[in-house]
């Protein structure tokens with residue numbers, strides 16, 4: 001059976017290339033010999049409850065309001081979250097899964113209440129730029145890298161843990177304490193675009209491991225520059241390219 | 251038209267011409283400096299320079315420079331029309347272009363999306379052309395819906411301007427609908443990535459084939475007055491059964507659509523469609539875009555693609571030809587936008603069958619993107635160098651600064 005990566009509402013939650021996160025997850029499974037497909041949930045489609053990993057991206061205010069209303073009534077998503085399906089939520093996606101968020105015109109909107117976070121608009125300028133963060137989530141060691149572009153301030157409640165701590169002039173959640181992202185139950189939320197899983201393959205593999213258990217070694221396809229093959233995963237135990245395998249005489 | 255200006259403006263114009271000429275002779279910023287000086291000396295100089303002219307303003311995310319060039323040509327070309335053909339599309343550049351062409355009664359200007367309101371307020375345009383709106387440099391320009399809404403505000407503020415807008419693009423149509431009687435241009439379009447939210451009521455927009463409809467307010471794709479159609483060959487079909495074949499040298503679907511815009515605008519300003527179409531025939535490159543440079547052992551065609559919608563157009567164009575080698579160069583300098591996450595909204599999978607080389611400041615991230623797209627490729631230090639290493643015909647596709655770096659080297 002094919003593994004299913006469920007990409008939620010990319011027409012409205014897809015402003016910053018975040019749909020790439022779903023492609024990265026599926027492709028990393030295929031590179032391990034595991035059949036995998038991205039199941040895209042369009043505006044009129046039901047959310048399947050049996051997906052292996054769920055992915056939400058970023059979006060503008062109006063799009064975020066549409067998305068939260070659409071997903072609030074989705075029993076498929078609710079059931080998937082209740083059974084602990086690993087879920088990646090970026091930017092607007094993170095805010096939607098929280099208790100509430102307040103949009104620029106002051107309207108406070110109830111979220112899906114899966115993550116114990118609340119978001120209000122920031123008072124200063126949007127933080128826009130490259131960001132590096134040291135991971136706080138057990139299982140991650142490499143610094144998290146990507147691009148920040150948001151103005152919201154997200155406060156974590158007692159049931160949410162930060163994903164990472166930003167370095168330098170990064171904003172993270174915008175609360176001034178350098179915390180970045182939110183983790184609660186099976187949900188990993190972040191403000192890091194890039195898309196985040198393309199820039200941080202270890203986070204991709206962590207989500208996949210949570211969904212499917214221990215993964216076979218990753219075999220990067222041939223015909224890629226060696227520097228790129230290394231970026232794609234050679235830092236992980238058991239990761240090697242087809243060329244490595246031939247050299248080893250396997 | 252300088253003689254009708256008040257003394258202060260005349261002084262501004264004379265001083266600006268001097269500086270402009272000097273800057274050009276020394277090769278520095280000739281396309282904007284004159285306008286900047288004139289504006290410092292006389293804040294209202296742009297409005298004064300526009301008085302008595304028929305002004306056409308062209309804006310949108312992609313195709314501004316090419317379409318502006320086509321419209322200027324369709325209206326009679328260099329001898330008749332003032333235009334900012336160097337692509338200097340902010341107020342200083344537009345002022346400079348008007349300074350440089352004091353006697354031309356027609357002015358066709360491309361305008362940066364963010365400055366349409368300001369430029370329209372100064373120039374009282376006869377026509378405003380809205381090509382398309384999609385994500386571009388989110389970190390610098392801002393969110394595309396906000397940009398499109400401001401363009402719509404500018405449209406609403408100029409009820410006397412004839413608005414010519416693209417019906418298939420949801421955000422573009424939303425801005426066009428702010429005019430009482432827009433003229434619609436339509437064609438099959440493949441990019442709907444920023445089209446999920448209604449520009450009028452923020453409701454959900456769904457797409458079925460070429461049609462789009464808002465589920466909340468019922469707003470839908472307007473019927474095109476002018477359409478790009480394909481029978482035996484490509485042609486532009488207008489009102490009252492007018493149909494003119496498009497025999498343009500510029501490649502690709504996007505340029506056939508740009509040409510349809512040019513013919514529609516020219517017709518609005520009294521140029522017969524057949525005459526406009528004939529005038530477009532000789533256009534072979536626009537500011538280096540689509541230019542083919544020959545070199546020992548082959549040739550290099552230069553293409554610009556700076557965002558996902560632009561790439562969709564380039565991929566359409568590459569699909570029309572054989573699977574020639576492609577060099578892709580991506581930078582993320584100030585003029586490009588620093589964020590390269592847009593690379594993930596480009597279906598690079600469609601380059602399968604083309605030998606691919608990546609280059610530019612962000613070649614490492616581009617390489618990762620292509621790896622996930624399943625494309626074997628190599629990384630080169632230098633884009634133009636990579637084309638020289640390749641026999642036969644090669645396409646070099648760059649985003650803004652990467653493209654301009656390449657055109658400069660190949661000049």
Ligand SMILES: [Zn+2]
Nearest residue numbers: 448451464467
């Ligand atoms: Zn609507």
